[in-house]
Amino acid sequence: MSTIDSAPALLDIRGLSITYGHGDEAVIAAENIDLALQPGEIVALVGESGSGKSTLSKAIIGLLPESARILDGNIDLAGANLLDMAAKELESIRGRRIGMVPQDPGASLDPVKTVGSQISEVFRLHPQGPKRSKAQLRAEVIRLLELVGIDTPEQRIGQYPHELSGGLKQRVLIAIAFALEPELLIADEPTSALDVTVQQTILEVFTKLARELGTAVIFVTHDLAVATDIADRIVVMQHGRIREDRPVREILRAPEDPYTRMLLTEATASGDDSRTTADARGIEVPAIEVAGLGKIFGSGKTERAAVEEVSFAVRPGTTFSLVGESGSGKSTTARMIMRLLEPSAGTVKIHGQDVTHVRGAAKRELWRSLQLVYQNPDSALDPRYSVSRIISEPLENYKVGSKAERKIRVAELLDAVNLPGRMAALGAKELSGGQRQRVAIARALALGAKTLVLDEALSALDVLTQAQILALLEDLQVNQGLSYLFISHDLHVVERISHDVGVMRQGRLVEVGAAAQVLNNPASEYTRLLLDSNPGALLREMATN
Incomplete structure (x- = not known):
C-alpha cells in the first residue's frame, strides 16, 4: 500500500489497470496500481525494463500509445480525474500543471531552434497573466537559465543544442520543465546518459528547484543508487504491479518484498577481489597496447587536443x-x-601487431x-x-x-x-x-x-x-x-x-x-x-x- 499522510494528495491513482493489444493477445502493463503523492514530495519509481514504470508515467501525462487500453481506475490531480478529461483539456494541463523532463536531451531539443526560443515557446503555448513584451520574455528566459546554473545565460540563449554539452542540454530541459512552476513533474531517467560528476550536479539542481517550488516529483529510474540519493519514497514496480512503496530509509533498512531485496543486492554488490587483484600470467603480449596516443582536431586557431600522450595496456x-x-x-x-x-601521434598494437x-x-x-x-x-x-x-x-x-x-x-x-x-x-x-x-x-x-x-x-x-x-x-x-x-x-x-x-x-x-x-x-x-x-x-x- 502507498505511504501517504492524512493531508489531501496532489496526485491520487486508484485501481489503475492498463493493457496493450486486444483480445487474446492483450498484455497487462499495469495492474491495480494505487499511488499517491503529496505536494512537494519526491517519489522514485524503480524497476527493471518492462516493469510498467514508463506506462504509468505516460498514463499520468495522457500520452499512452494507441495500442494501450485503460481497463479501470482513476488518476486524480488535485481532485479532478485526468482520465475523464478531453484531449484539449489535457493539452492545457501538460506543461502548465504537469511538467516532464525526458531521458535524452539530445533527442528532445529541436536542433534548428536556439535554446532561448525553445524555452520561451513554453510561455507562448501556455499564456498566463498579462502578455510579456519581447524584453520581458528574454529576461525570464535568462532568469530560468540562471536558476538551473547555466553560465553566461545571455550568450546561451542564442546558441543551438549542438553547441551545448549533454549536461547543459539537460539543464535546459529542466528549465523548460520548471518554467511554469508545475504542481507535478515527471522525470523519465533524466540523468542515465550523463557521467557521474555531471549527474550529481544535475540532480542537485533538480532537487533544489523541486524543494523550493514545492513541486511533487515522480522520478523514473532503473538506478536504485540515484533513487536513494534524491527521493523521499521509493516505489518498486515489477510486471506491472507495485511490489513495495515506503520511505527510502525503511526500504533500505528492511525491504519486505523479495524483488526489492534482489534489486538492493545487485545495487550494493561489489567486484570479486580475485578479479581486481589478478596478476599478469607471466610475460604475455598485451591484447591492446597504446603508447603516446594523441588526437588533434581542427587546425590553427581552432586546433584542439582531444587526446594527449595516452599509454596503457590491456592484459x-x-x-x-x-x-x-x-x-x-x-x-x-x-x-x-x-x-x-x-591518430595524430603514438602507436596502437593489437596482440603485438602495430x-x-x-x-x-x-x-x-x-x-x-x-x-x-x-x-x-x-x-x-x-x-x-x-x-x-x-x-x-x-x-x-x-x-x-x-x-x-x-x-x-x-x-x-x-x-x-x-x-x-x-x-x-x-x-x-x-x-x-x-x-x-x-x-x-x-x-x-x-x-x-x-x-x-x-x-x-x-x-x-x-x-x-x-x-x-x-x-x-x-x-x-x-x-x-x-x-x-x-x-x-x-x-x-x-x-x-x-x-x-x-x-x-x-x-x-x-x-x-x-x-x-x-x-x-x-x-x-x-x-x-x-x-x-x-x-x-x-x-x-x-x-x-
Missing part, C-alpha cells in the same frame, strides 16, 4: 576499464584503437580479432533483420562458411550468450534491451574476435539486466579467453568487472592501476572527485551497517 584475458567525464577523450581513444579514427596506420584489407582483417559493442543496442541492430541475419551478417561479409555452416554458427553463438535457439527467427524489435545487447555481443564474436571494445555497453540497461550481461561477459571471458576494453561512466559497473582501471580527464590519463588500488585508494584528486560523485552514498552507508 590478455582481463578487463581494462577507461573512466572519466563526457569529453574526457575515452570514446576518441576507443575509436583510434578500433582504427575508426586516425595497427596504427593499417588501411583497406589490413584494417578489415584487424576487425576479425577486434570488435566494438556499442552503447545502444536499439540503434546498433537493424530493425528490418531477423536475429539470425544480424548475427550471421559478419560471416556473410567475410564469406565465412556455407549457408548451412553459418546457421550452425548462429546457433552456437546464441547458446554462448544464453539465448534460446528459437530467437533466431525473431526480429530485433521483438527483443528486450538485454536480449538485444546479447545479440550484439554474439555478432561481435561471430568471426572469432578475442578482444572486445565495449563503449558504454550497459548504460541503457536496468540494474538487473546489467547484472545478467556482466555475468555473461565474465563467463565468456573465462570460457573463451576474451580481453575487454570497457568504457563507462558508471563506477559501480566498473568496480564489478575490472581488473585494471585508467582514469581520463581532458584528454589525458591521470591515473592507471589495478582496479582495487584505483577505486579504493586513489592517488589522483580527480579520481577521488569521481568516486565522491558516484550516486548511492546512503545506499552504501546502510549496506555497511
Whole structure:
C-alpha cells in the first residue's frame, strides 16, 4: 500500500489497470496500481525494463500509445480525474500543471531552434497573466537559465543544442520543465546518459528547484543508487504491479518484498577481489597496447587536443576499464584503437601487431580479432533483420562458411550468450534491451574476435539486466579467453568487472592501476572527485551497517 499522510494528495491513482493489444493477445502493463503523492514530495519509481514504470508515467501525462487500453481506475490531480478529461483539456494541463523532463536531451531539443526560443515557446503555448513584451520574455528566459546554473545565460540563449554539452542540454530541459512552476513533474531517467560528476550536479539542481517550488516529483529510474540519493519514497514496480512503496530509509533498512531485496543486492554488490587483484600470467603480449596516443582536431586557431600522450595496456584475458567525464577523450581513444579514427601521434598494437596506420584489407582483417559493442543496442541492430541475419551478417561479409555452416554458427553463438535457439527467427524489435545487447555481443564474436571494445555497453540497461550481461561477459571471458576494453561512466559497473582501471580527464590519463588500488585508494584528486560523485552514498552507508 502507498505511504501517504492524512493531508489531501496532489496526485491520487486508484485501481489503475492498463493493457496493450486486444483480445487474446492483450498484455497487462499495469495492474491495480494505487499511488499517491503529496505536494512537494519526491517519489522514485524503480524497476527493471518492462516493469510498467514508463506506462504509468505516460498514463499520468495522457500520452499512452494507441495500442494501450485503460481497463479501470482513476488518476486524480488535485481532485479532478485526468482520465475523464478531453484531449484539449489535457493539452492545457501538460506543461502548465504537469511538467516532464525526458531521458535524452539530445533527442528532445529541436536542433534548428536556439535554446532561448525553445524555452520561451513554453510561455507562448501556455499564456498566463498579462502578455510579456519581447524584453520581458528574454529576461525570464535568462532568469530560468540562471536558476538551473547555466553560465553566461545571455550568450546561451542564442546558441543551438549542438553547441551545448549533454549536461547543459539537460539543464535546459529542466528549465523548460520548471518554467511554469508545475504542481507535478515527471522525470523519465533524466540523468542515465550523463557521467557521474555531471549527474550529481544535475540532480542537485533538480532537487533544489523541486524543494523550493514545492513541486511533487515522480522520478523514473532503473538506478536504485540515484533513487536513494534524491527521493523521499521509493516505489518498486515489477510486471506491472507495485511490489513495495515506503520511505527510502525503511526500504533500505528492511525491504519486505523479495524483488526489492534482489534489486538492493545487485545495487550494493561489489567486484570479486580475485578479479581486481589478478596478476599478469607471466610475460604475455598485451591484447591492446597504446603508447603516446594523441588526437588533434581542427587546425590553427581552432586546433584542439582531444587526446594527449595516452599509454596503457590491456592484459590478455582481463578487463581494462577507461573512466572519466563526457569529453574526457575515452570514446576518441576507443575509436583510434578500433582504427575508426586516425591518430595524430603514438602507436596502437593489437596482440603485438602495430595497427596504427593499417588501411583497406589490413584494417578489415584487424576487425576479425577486434570488435566494438556499442552503447545502444536499439540503434546498433537493424530493425528490418531477423536475429539470425544480424548475427550471421559478419560471416556473410567475410564469406565465412556455407549457408548451412553459418546457421550452425548462429546457433552456437546464441547458446554462448544464453539465448534460446528459437530467437533466431525473431526480429530485433521483438527483443528486450538485454536480449538485444546479447545479440550484439554474439555478432561481435561471430568471426572469432578475442578482444572486445565495449563503449558504454550497459548504460541503457536496468540494474538487473546489467547484472545478467556482466555475468555473461565474465563467463565468456573465462570460457573463451576474451580481453575487454570497457568504457563507462558508471563506477559501480566498473568496480564489478575490472581488473585494471585508467582514469581520463581532458584528454589525458591521470591515473592507471589495478582496479582495487584505483577505486579504493586513489592517488589522483580527480579520481577521488569521481568516486565522491558516484550516486548511492546512503545506499552504501546502510549496506555497511
